[in-house]
Amino acid sequence: EDKVVQSPLSLVVHEGDTVTLNCSYEVTNFRSLLWYKQEKKAPTFLFMLTSSGIEKKSGRLSSILDKKELFSILNITATQTGDSAVYLCAVVPGAGSYQLTFGKGTKLSVIP
Amino acid sequence: GAVVSQHPSRVICKSGTSVKIECRSLDFQATTMFWYRQFPKQSLMLMATSNEGSKATYEQGVEKDKFLINHASLTLSTLTVTSAHPEDSSFYICSASENTGGGQPQHFGDGTRLSIL
Numbered sequence: 001e002d003k004v005v006q007s008p009l010s011l012v013v014h015e016g017d018t019v020t021l022n023c024s025y026e027v028t029n030f031r032s033l034l035w036y037k038q039e040k041k042a043p044t045f046l047f048m049l050t051s052s053g054i055e056k057k058s059g060r061l062s063s064i065l066d067k068k069e070l071f072s073i074l075n076i077t078a079t080q081t082g083d084s085a086v087y088l089c090a091v092v093p094g095a096g097s098y099q100l101t102f103g104k105g106t107k108l109s110v111i112p
Numbered sequence: 113g114a115v116v117s118q119h120p121s122r123v124i125c126k127s128g129t130s131v132k133i134e135c136r137s138l139d140f141q142a143t144t145m146f147w148y149r150q151f152p153k154q155s156l157m158l159m160a161t162s163n164e165g166s167k168a169t170y171e172q173g174v175e176k177d178k179f180l181i182n183h184a185s186l187t188l189s190t191l192t193v194t195s196a197h198p199e200d201s202s203f204y205i206c207s208a209s210e211n212t213g214g215g216q217p218q219h220f221g222d223g224t225r226l227s228i229l
Contacts, residue, residue, distance in 0.1 A: 100207075
C-alpha cells in the first residue's frame with residue numbers, strides 16, 4: 001500500500017523563523033511529488049517535483065526531492081503569520097495516473 | 113494557471129435531502145476529476161475518481177449509490193449526495209488536472225462545506 005508520511009504533524013514558530021517540513025514516501029511506482037498549502041478552503045498548489053536534487057523556489061518557499069532516500073523537504077524562510085496553514089505533501093504514484101496519495105499534513109502556526 | 117471552480121461553497125439542509133455539488137475546470141479539459149472528503153483536522157480522503165463518459169471508480173468503503181457521480185463533459189463533474197444524513201456532513205473537495213498523462217499537478221476547487229441538520 002502506498003504511504004506518505006509527513007513530519008512534524010504540527011509546528012509553532014515565531015515570525016522571522018525558518019522552518020523545514022518533511023515528507024517521506026513509499027510507493028510502488030513514483031512519478032512526482034507535490035506540495036500544497038491549505039488554509040480554510042481547499043489546497044492551493046505550491047510545487048511539483050519530479051527529479052532529484054533540483055530545487056524549486058517561489059519567493060520565501062523552496063522545495064527539493066531526494067528520490068534515492070524517498071524524501072522531500074519544504075523550506076520556508078523569514079516566516080510570516082500568513083504562512084500559517086496546513087502543508088500537504090502528495091505523491092502521484094505512476095505514469096499515466098492522476099491519483100494522489102496524501103500525507104496527513106503539517107500544521108504550521110506562525111505567531112507574531 | 114489552471115482553475116477549478118466548485119459550487120456551492122456552503123450547503124445547510126435537512127436530513128433526507130439530496131445535494132448536488134458541481135466541479136468545473138474553467139480553462140482546461142479534464143478527462144479525470146477526483147472527489148475528496150475531509151473531516152476536521154484530517155487529511156483529504158479520496159472518495160472516487162470521475163471519468164468522462166464512463167462510470168466513476170469508487171474507493172473502498174464509499175457507497176456508490178449514496179454518492180452519485182456524473183462526468184458528462186470534459187469540464188464538468190457532479191457529485192450528488194443522496195438522502196443526506198448528519199453523518200454525511202463534511203468538507204467535499206474536487207480536483208482536476210490537465211490531460212497530460214499525469215504530468216500536470218492537480219488543482220483543487222474551493223470545496224463545499226456540507227452541513228446536514
